[in-house]
Amino acid sequence: MSKTFSQAEVSSHSKSDSLWIVVDGDVYDLTKFQDDHPGGKKILQRVAGKDASKQFWKYHNEGILKKYQKQLQIGSLDSKPKPATEAPKPVQKPKAALAAAAPTTAPAEDAEALEPFGQQIPFADPSWYQSHHSPYFNETHAALRAEVREWVETEIEPHVTEWDEKKTVPAEIYKEMGRRGYLAGLLGIHYQKDYVNNPIQSVPVEKWDLFHEMLLTDELSRTGSGGFVWNLIGGFGIGCPPLVKFGKKSVVDRVLPGILNGDKRICLAITEPDAGSDVANLSCEAKLTDDGKHYIVNGEKKWITNGIWCDYFTTAVRTGGPGMNGVSLLLIERDFGGVSTRRMDCQGVWSSGTTYITFEDVKVPVENLIGKEHQGFKVIMTNFNHERIGIIIQCLRFSRVCYEESVKYANKRKTFGKKLIDHPVIRLKLAHMARQIEASYNWLENVIYQCEKMGETEAMLRLGGPIASLKAQATVTFEFCAREASQIFGGLSYSRGGQGGKVERLYRDVRAYAIPGGSEEIMLDLSIRQSMKVAKMLGMKL
Ligand code: HEM
Numbered sequence: 001m002s003k004t005f006s007q008a009e010v011s012s013h014s015k016s017d018s019l020w021i022v023v024d025g026d027v028y029d030l031t032k033f034q035d036d037h038p039g040g041k042k043i044l045q046r047v048a049g050k051d052a053s054k055q056f057w058k059y060h061n062e063g064i065l066k067k068y069q070k071q072l073q074i075g076s077l078d079s080k081p082k083p084a085t086e087a088p089k090p091v092q093k094p095k096a097a098l099a100a101a102a103p104t105t106a107p108a109e110d111a112e113a114l115e116p117f118g119q120q121i122p123f124a125d126p127s128w129y130q131s132h133h134s135p136y137f138n139e140t141h142a143a144l145r146a147e148v149r150e151w152v153e154t155e156i157e158p159h160v161t162e163w164d165e166k167k168t169v170p171a172e173i174y175k176e177m178g179r180r181g182y183l184a185g186l187l188g189i190h191y192q193k194d195y196v197n198n199p200i201q202s203v204p205v206e207k208w209d210l211f212h213e214m215l216l217t218d219e220l221s222r223t224g225s226g227g228f229v230w231n232l233i234g235g236f237g238i239g240c241p242p243l244v245k246f247g248k249k250s251v252v253d254r255v256l257p258g259i260l261n262g263d264k265r266i267c268l269a270i271t272e273p274d275a276g277s278d279v280a281n282l283s284c285e286a287k288l289t290d291d292g293k294h295y296i297v298n299g300e301k302k303w304i305t306n307g308i309w310c311d312y313f314t315t316a317v318r319t320g321g322p323g324m325n326g327v328s329l330l331l332i333e334r335d336f337g338g339v340s341t342r343r344m345d346c347q348g349v350w351s352s353g354t355t356y357i358t359f360e361d362v363k364v365p366v367e368n369l370i371g372k373e374h375q376g377f378k379v380i381m382t383n384f385n386h387e388r389i390g391i392i393i394q395c396l397r398f399s400r401v402c403y404e405e406s407v408k409y410a411n412k413r414k415t416f417g418k419k420l421i422d423h424p425v426i427r428l429k430l431a432h433m434a435r436q437i438e439a440s441y442n443w444l445e446n447v448i449y450q451c452e453k454m455g456e457t458e459a460m461l462r463l464g465g466p467i468a469s470l471k472a473q474a475t476v477t478f479e480f481c482a483r484e485a486s487q488i489f490g491g492l493s494y495s496r497g498g499q500g501g502k503v504e505r506l507y508r509d510v511r512a513y514a515i516p517g518g519s520e521e522i523m524l525d526l527s528i529r530q531s532m533k534v535a536k537m538l539g540m541k542l
Contacts (some may be wrong), residue, residue, distance in 0.1 A: 003075030010077070013047025015040070023065070024050040025080030028072045039500075049115035050477075059133050059411065061405075061499050067158040114142050115401040118149075123434040124404035126441055128219075134444055134525045136211050140245045143202035144212055151180070161501050167350045169231040169341075175234055178262020186213055186233055187241045188386035188451075190531055195256045210452045214393055214444075220399035224405075225500035226509035231353035235306030237266030239314040242268075242379050243331055246371040251331060255312060266312040269301040269332075269357055270380065279316065279380060280324040284359065288366075295319070295330060295369075297338075297362040303516065307341045307355025310334065315359075320374045329376035331368040335358060338362035348509035375392070382460055384518070388471045395474035396441050398506050398513075402478075402485035403433045405502055422487065429484045431524045436477040441472055452497075465531030468523040475514040482507040 005027050013020035019031045021044070030048075036043040039059060108208045120130055128134040129145075144273065163169045177183050180198035184192040191199070191208035199205050203212055204219055217502075221229050234263070238257060242254060243266070258264035284299025286308060297317055314331040320326030334340065338360045346354045371379040405494040407430060410420035420426045451459050485503045486493040492500030493507065514520050 001305045004078040004080075005075055011049040016045050019044060019048045020074075021047055021049070021056075022077060023053050023056045023190055025077050026069075026073050027075045029074045033068075033072055041081045044209045051067070054398055059499070061408070063161075064392045066154075078098055081468055083239055083243065091470040093138055101278050114139070117142065117145060120121075121404060123437060124407060125508050127438070134445075136449060137215075140203045140207050141211055141215055143172055144200070145204040145215055145219060148182075148216055149222070151176075152219060153224060156228070157223055158276070159504070160228050161497055164225055164227050164351050164505060164528075165496070165515050167227075169228055169351050174265065175262040182216060183233075183236060183240075183262060184260045184352075186237055187244055188213070189241070189245065192244065192256070192260060194316060195260045197257075197261055206407045210448050214389075216392070218397045222401060224398065224399065224401040225351065225352035225437060226394065226506070226512055227349040230349050230512075231304050231392055234349075234352050235265065235304075236311060237390050238305075239266040239268035239310075239312070239382060241386055242314050242329060242383055243372050245382070246329070246379050247331060248286075248367050248369070250423050251367055253335075255331070262328075263290055264311040265306060266308050266314065267306040267310045268354075268383075269302055269304050269307070269313045269315040271301060271303050271516075272304045273300055280327065280377065281329065282318060283316070284314055285319050285320050286330060286364070288319070289363075293366060295364045295366065297332060297359045297364055299328065299359050301355075301357040301359075302345065303346075304355045304357055304466070305339075305349075306353050307357050308343050308353045310341075313339070313357070314370065316376055316380060325374055325375040327376040327380070328373050329370040330364050331358065332362055332364055333368070338366060344439060347511055348505075349512040352512075382456060383449070385460060385463060385467050388523075389444075389451070390438070391513055392440075392444055392470055392474040395513050396444060398432065398438060398509070399440075399481035402481040402503055403430065403437060404507060405500075406430060406433070406485045406488045409499065411491075426483060426488060429488060430498050433481045436480060440470065440473050440477050442475070454531065461534050461537075464536065465529075468518060468530065469527035471518060472520045472523040472527070473479045475520055478506075478513060479510045482510050 007022075009028055010020050010022055013029075013031075015030065016034065019029070019034055021030060030037070030044050034044050037044055039379060043055075081471050113133045114128060114137065116131045117129045119145065122130070125380050128137050155176075178196070179198055181196055181198050184196045185200060190212070191205040191206045193199050200208070200404050216223045217229070222230065223229070236259070245255065255264065255266075259266050270279060270282070272282050274285060274390050274417060284297065284301065286295035288295055295317070297315070300319070301307075301313075301315070304313075311334050313334075315332045317328055317330055318326050319328040338364055341355050341357045344354045373515045399512050407421070412429070413420050415423070431467070443466075447463060452464055454462065461520070482503065486500075486507050489500035489503050493503040494500075496504055518526065
């Protein structure tokens with residue numbers, strides 16, 4: 001935007017037939033927009049021709065300018081300071097600032113802390129973003145973090161509310177996940193470089209680890225929409241790993257490139273109208289044909305994330321007798337015919353496409369069996385840790401979003417002559433949010449590190465209990481933070497959109513995290529049962 005105006009020039013556009021305002025040194029022509037302004041046109045006319053920065057920031061958050069700038073900004077004031085030509089000075093590392101005060105006997109460090117990143121609001125980002133030392137993150141993680149945040153802030157965040165209200169996300173965004181090489185790194189295993197056209201840009205693929213996967217999901221979750229995150233990786237993150245790990249090579253080679261490059265979509269179809277957390281009771285049946293070449297599948301699946309848009313369904317079916325030993329996993333393809341999907345209306349995660357599926361005489365080739373016949377339950381079990389870790393990462397970032405939005409709002413909203421942040425009762429709420437977020441996140445880092453070091457079977461056995469426990473911890477934290485943020489925002493988090501929009505949306509999304517993937521009650525019970533069982537095997541003495 002190269003055009004510049006003097007203040008006098010702006011002042012001459014102070015009527016409704018030519019209405020300009022200034023926000024942060026930039027000039028906006030609101031003449032046409034005033035009739036559509038959700039806050040009303042009179043309020044704009046009162047500041048016409050003036051600097052309205054103070055009033056603007058009182059009623060809006062940053063997303064509004066990002067969304068409307070292109071359409072409404074016509075230039076800047078000639079008095080606006082020019083942006084520095086050289087790169088802005090990074091925030092000073094606390095280490096340098098504190099060097100003088102550091103005790104001379106401090107132990108030598110193994111590695112330097114990373115540069116500060118983000119807005120430096122305490123607890124609004126993980127502590128390694130504020131240059132705290134971390135044994136887990138290095139320059140490759142910092143590079144990925146910057147790449148994803150750039151994309152999310154410019155291309156995604158300004159539109160998330162609109163997409164959520166429309167209950168969809170443009171297909172282009174999922175394709176972009178493929179084009180950027182992100183999907184190939186979100187499977188809980190090493191990066192699938194042989195199946196993608198463009199491997200990820202900022203990280204050498206051989207260096208990809210579970211912490212990259214964690215922070216990719218974490219940064220996507222800054223959008224503050226479970227619906228958005230699930231739209232992109234909800235079905236994929238749980239439906240694709242069983243195919244990659246246990247599918248026949250011929251099938252994997254045929255379908256995986258389309259999925260990982262973002263052209264085709266896959267989901268996991270396990271839950272049924274009558275079988276949720278008790279997976280072993282499912283009834284969708286698959287009968288082998290007399291020639292042994294196909295299964296004929298009949299049955300229903302419910303609450304299936306992404307189902308309406310999917311080409312492939314990693315489906316749990318009953319091929320044998322009752323209980324867990326009669327369950328198999330099949331890759332059902334929409335093109336086989338007999339697959340019907342309808343959208344379900346749910347409380348939250350609106351843009352995730354929660355689906356009811358019916359399979360009617362679907363003819364599935366036996367080569368689409370994932371794992372061995374009647375042993376699908378084992379495959380489903382190996383999937384749970386990855387699914388639950390995904391849920392934990394999202395819940396903890398959503399908790400941070402609730403906290404971050406609250407801190408920002410509390411620093412501008414005044415009640416009874418004081419900013420909210422100056423009321424001890426509000427600070428107490430923020431403190432309780434922060435302590436739970438940080439405790440849970442530090443536990444998550446440890447669990448990810450264990451997953452990285454243990455083999456799959458060892459991790460399944462030894463981490464099943466802690467991960468179940470952490471899932472419950474994360475969803476309870478999320479519920480608490482959504483509630484407290486909502487109280488801080490008051491009426492603004494009761495209406496949809498606007499400044500409290502993220503908090504209102506996340507409040508509605510809470511149950512979508514506390515129930516699926518193992519409900520809180522089942523998780524807590526399992527955490528003790530599983531941990532005791534494994535400890536006994538390993539020689540626990542009581
Ligand atoms: C570039 C200029 C502006 C744009 C693009 C804009 C846009 C919007 C939008 C989209 C909303 C709906 C709520 C939201 O999504 O946040 C809104 C609400 C509102 N705006 Fe503006 N606005 C502008 C300038 C102003 C100014 C200068 C004022 C005050 C003098 C103002 C006062 C309000 C008020 C009072 C609301 C209602 C807030 C509420 O519901 O709590 N706006 N505006």
